[in-house]
Amino acid sequence: MTRPANAALGTELSLPRPMKIGVAKEIKPDEYRVALTPAGARELVLGGHEVLVETSAGEGSAFADAVYAAVGARIVGIDDVWSDAELLLKVKEPLPAEYRRIRDDLVLFTYLHLAATEELTRALLESGATCVAYETVETNARALPLLAPMSEVAGRLAAQAGAYFLEKPLGGRGLLLGGIAGVAPGNVVVIGGGIVGYNAAVIALGLGANVTVLERSIDRMRHLDEVLSGRLSLVMSSRLQIEESVADADVVIGAVLIPGARAPKLVTREMIATMKDGSVLCDVAIDQGGCAETSRPTTHSEPVYTVDGVIHYCVANMPGAVPVTSTKALTNATLPYIEAIADRGLRAAVVGDPALARGVNVLGGHVTYEAVAEAHGLEYRPLEELLPLSPV
Ligand SMILES: NC(=O)c1ccc[n+]([C@@H]2O[C@H](COP(=O)([O-])OP(=O)(O)OC[C@H]3O[C@@H](n4cnc5c(N)ncnc54)[C@H](O)[C@@H]3O)[C@@H](O)[C@H]2O)c1
Numbered sequence: 001m002t003r004p005a006n007a008a009l010g011t012e013l014s015l016p017r018p019m020k021i022g023v024a025k026e027i028k029p030d031e032y033r034v035a036l037t038p039a040g041a042r043e044l045v046l047g048g049h050e051v052l053v054e055t056s057a058g059e060g061s062a063f064a065d066a067v068y069a070a071v072g073a074r075i076v077g078i079d080d081v082w083s084d085a086e087l088l089l090k091v092k093e094p095l096p097a098e099y100r101r102i103r104d105d106l107v108l109f110t111y112l113h114l115a116a117t118e119e120l121t122r123a124l125l126e127s128g129a130t131c132v133a134y135e136t137v138e139t140n141a142r143a144l145p146l147l148a149p150m151s152e153v154a155g156r157l158a159a160q161a162g163a164y165f166l167e168k169p170l171g172g173r174g175l176l177l178g179g180i181a182g183v184a185p186g187n188v189v190v191i192g193g194g195i196v197g198y199n200a201a202v203i204a205l206g207l208g209a210n211v212t213v214l215e216r217s218i219d220r221m222r223h224l225d226e227v228l229s230g231r232l233s234l235v236m237s238s239r240l241q242i243e244e245s246v247a248d249a250d251v252v253i254g255a256v257l258i259p260g261a262r263a264p265k266l267v268t269r270e271m272i273a274t275m276k277d278g279s280v281l282c283d284v285a286i287d288q289g290g291c292a293e294t295s296r297p298t299t300h301s302e303p304v305y306t307v308d309g310v311i312h313y314c315v316a317n318m319p320g321a322v323p324v325t326s327t328k329a330l331t332n333a334t335l336p337y338i339e340a341i342a343d344r345g346l347r348a349a350v351v352g353d354p355a356l357a358r359g360v361n362v363l364g365g366h367v368t369y370e371a372v373a374e375a376h377g378l379e380y381r382p383l384e385e386l387l388p389l390s391p392v
Contacts, residue, residue, distance in 0.1 A: 019345075020049070031060075033327045036089055049342050083101070112134075115376075136358055155195060156199045160203060177208070186210070188209045189246060191291060194256075196285075197215070205232060214245060
């Protein structure tokens with residue numbers, strides 16, 4: 001397929017020109033985030049670009065249309081935001097109602113999670129659009145800068161949820177997690193000391209709990225020891241250690257990740273049966289299947305259920321509960337990439353930044369991200385074959 005000349009893609013030879021950047025309103029149920037804040041819109045407008053914000057796109061995150069308009073964005077209807085934008089920003093993957101709006105000369109920048117959905121992958125291939133996924137933007141050091149902020153939010157929320165559901169009227173043990181002078185605090189056990197685990201530990205410590213983090217990476221434990229030195233117990237994760245720690249816990253937070261795989265079932269049904277009545281399991285890893293055998297996904301409207309007297313909190317999209325914070329956290333991380341694409345065109349932007357290049361999942365009817373092609377038995381075409389990546 002021949003690519004049309006397009007400012008967003010940056011394939012034409014002329015110098016970069018101002019770009020039309022659209023911000024669509026999310027239509028997924030219970031999704032209140034927006035892909036650009038007024039602060040971000042202001043930066044782009046000052047950079048000479050045209051920003052089109054769909055009516056009420058920011059409402060769920062407490063950003064009124066008037067605030068976007070005041071910084072120079074244009075408020076437009078749904079048809080115009082999709083048809084006029086060269087670079088379209090979203091938070092969640094397009095839903096079927098949006099498929100027909102995706103054009104071959106559009107660059108779409110959003111969470112996509114294509115390995116999990118063949119229907120969407122095929123719709124994007126048919127559209128001919130260029131689709132850049134937040135979740136696969138990956139630095140040379142293997143960090144995922146556009147996933148990390150959501151893990152920070154989820155980790156902090158997990159500790160809060162643990163403390164909250166320990167309250168008696170909510171079915172919990174009736175324990176104040178931080179204790180008071182003369183009354184011992186509760187025990188929080190965090191399995192996995194990555195971004196979620198660190199943030200859960202920070203808030204649990206802040207509440208005054210006894211915190212134990214089980215990790216299997218020694219380097220990661222050294223790092224946690226350095227930054228949280230002396231304030232928590234760091235323990236090598238093993239089956240025996242998990243068994244002992246879980247039995248003694250008031251709150252267990254599941255925060256493991258094995259990249260590219262389902263979460264390992266580290267907490268067995270038998271271990272859950274050894275926990276105290278009214279204790280709480282927050283399985284943050286539920287979006288990867290969960291790390292307890294008894295975990296199944298829940299929603300914000302019905303966040304918990306009970307197994308063997310243990311309250312299970314397994315909300316798969318925890319950051320959705322705090323859209324004001326989550327929108328700012330996400331857009332703090334996405335804005336530099338948005339600016340790079342807007343200022344230079346996608347081609348020059350990916351040439352200048354291999355992390356962004358790894359974000360390109362679909363281009364001109366081809367899958368350019370190997371794991372997505374493998375997941376659906378589709379042909380994989382390396383990005384550099386389709387969009388020459390030699391310096392421009
Ligand atoms: N539910 C939600 O809303 C939500 C939001 C954000 C992230 N998450 C999920 O939370 C999980 C953790 O994400 P993260 O960003 O912290 O990942 P991360 O890669 O930063 O951390 C994962 C940690 O788990 C450790 N680990 C792996 N196997 C282990 C084992 N057997 N025992 C102990 N530790 C082990 C790794 O060494 C690593 O330090 C992921 O599944 C992620 O998808 C869920």
